[in-house]
Amino acid sequence: MGWIETPVGRVAGVSTKWTPRDKLGQTLVRMGIKRMRYTVATGLYAIGEPDFDSPVLVTANYKLSFDLLRRELAGRNLWLLVLETFGINVWCAAGKGTFGTSELVNRIRKVQLATVVKHRNVILPQLGAPGVAAHEVKKATGFRVRYGPVRAQDLPGYLDNGMKVSEESRRVRFPLRDRLVLTPVELVQAWKPSLVILLLLFVLSGLSRQGFDLHAAVSRSFAPILIYLGALLTGSLITPAFLPWIPGKAFSLKGTQLGLLWALFVSFTVASDWSGANLVALFLLAPAVAAYFAMNFTGCSTFTSLSGVKKEMRIAVPVIILSIVSGGIVLLVGSLS
Amino acid sequence: MEFRYLENVVTLELDGDRCTGCGMCTQVCVQAVLALNDGVAYIVDRDGCMECGACAMNCPVAALMVRPGVGCAWAVFTDWFKKKNVSSQEGSENIRS
Structure with a gap:
């Protein structure tokens, strides 16, 4: 995109268009691939042909954030100041303090922003x-900090309306699309511990008084593995999707209800010939596992407080552990008897 | 569509006597917890607060107090296991004001 000459040296220009490579990168990070290394270099960039009077927008060095921002700026002339947030988005980095006062102050000084622009606004x-x-x-x-809108898509309106932010664009929404786009990462992160759990369930199913039997493991592991995988999907995908419509406020409570529905569904369909132990285990394990994964979605959500999450966990975590341990014991006893 | 989380838990406090009515807190809050009335900030919707700490951080006269942190179960787990604060760099047990 070429370079822009400034009194402090050349500044790299960036395009406002996405390449197929950008789109591929976005798809991959949404699936949790290379997500923690998806960064752009920190410092000053130019959009279009900015000059002394052009506005300065500040953002994080997570490439996903950077890309969403620059796409909204087509046909404009302005400066982008990218802070070192170690590849983390603005909100999470602000919570951690990396998108913070000292980083912003240091970055303004380092790029000599006061020489690049005449105004004193970021x-x-x-x-x-x-x-x-x-x-x-x-x-x-x-430099005076002006807080613009929450979403990059509201920036053109903000820049065109004398930097007035509407009530609407000051609020965080959390629509279905935003909830679902976060679920693949949750599933990918659950994959490794899940493999261990599935292996454990397999071995447990093959245990009998005579020791481990592979045939028994193959034929009997179906039930617990189905319980687990269904509960995993229920907690980390279905619960986020239906979040606002499930009764209750605690995420674990929402997950429990859907986990119970999943257990009921299984018991009325595939579980017609299951042993009593498997059925009991189903109702102990499915709601608890779903509750656990639903509870983990609090970190993805846009409205949970730390105090609230701690309160929720003080009740939910002991119940979940108790329920899972009892379910495991029932499975084991069922296998050995 | 409005999302609501647990009630009567947040640590947000406002000292109205200190407030100069600059309105920064109302600008930075994404949940519309605060509003101005007769040039003084007041808490409209305490249970809407997610304790992000933006209001206290940006209050030039330290009229707002909140224990900031991220409402994330995984971070709390990590906290329990590491026995140190990860929910915010300042430490979730510190009151930011």
Whole structure:
């Protein structure tokens, strides 16, 4: 995209268009592949042909964030200041403090922003506010922090309307699409521990008083593996999808209900010839496993408080552990008897 | 569609006497927890607060207090196992003001 000459040297220009490679990268990170290494270099970039008066937008060095931002800026002339957030998005990095006051102050100084532009304003995404103290930045650099809209897609409107943010674009929404786009990563992260659990269930199913029997393992592991995989999907995919419509507020409670539905479904369909032990284990394990994975979705959600999550976990975690341990014992006793 | 989480748990506190009515807190809050009335901030929707800490961070007169953190079960697990704070760099047990 060429270079822009400034008093402090050349600044790299960036395109506002996505290449097939960008799209592939986005698909991969959404599946959890190379997600923690999907970064752009920190520093100053140019969109179009910015000059002394052009606005400065600040963002994180997660390439997914950077790409979503630059796509909204077609046909404009402005500066992008990319902070070192170690490949983490703005909101999470602000929560951790990496998208923070000191990084912003240091980056403004390092790129000599005061020489590149005449004005003294930097525009931050609103979700950067948990990490940045606007008044401290002003004191340290002279630059006034203006919090723009939450979403990059609302930026064109913001820039065209004299930097006024509408009530609507100050709020975080969490529609179905946003909830679902986060679920593949959850599933991928659950994959490795799940393999261990599936192996354990397989071995457990093959145990008898005579020792381990491979044939028994193959024929009897179907039930517990089905219980587990169904509960995993129920907690980490179905519960997030139906989140606002499931009764209750605690995520684990929402997961429990759907896990119970899953157990009921199994018991009325494939489980007609299951042993009593398997049926009991089904109702002990499915709701608990679904509750666990549903509870883990709190970190993906946009409205849970730490105090709330801690309160939820104080009740849910002991219940989940108790339920899973009892379910495991029932399976084991069923195998050995 | 509005999402609601557990009630009566958040650590948000506002000292109205300190408030100068600059309105920064109302700008940075994504949940519309705070509003201005007669040039003073007040808490409209305490249970809507997710304790992100943006308001306290951006209050120039330290009129807002909240124990900031990320409402993430996995982070709390990590916390329990490591026995140190990961939910925020400042430490989830520190009150940010």
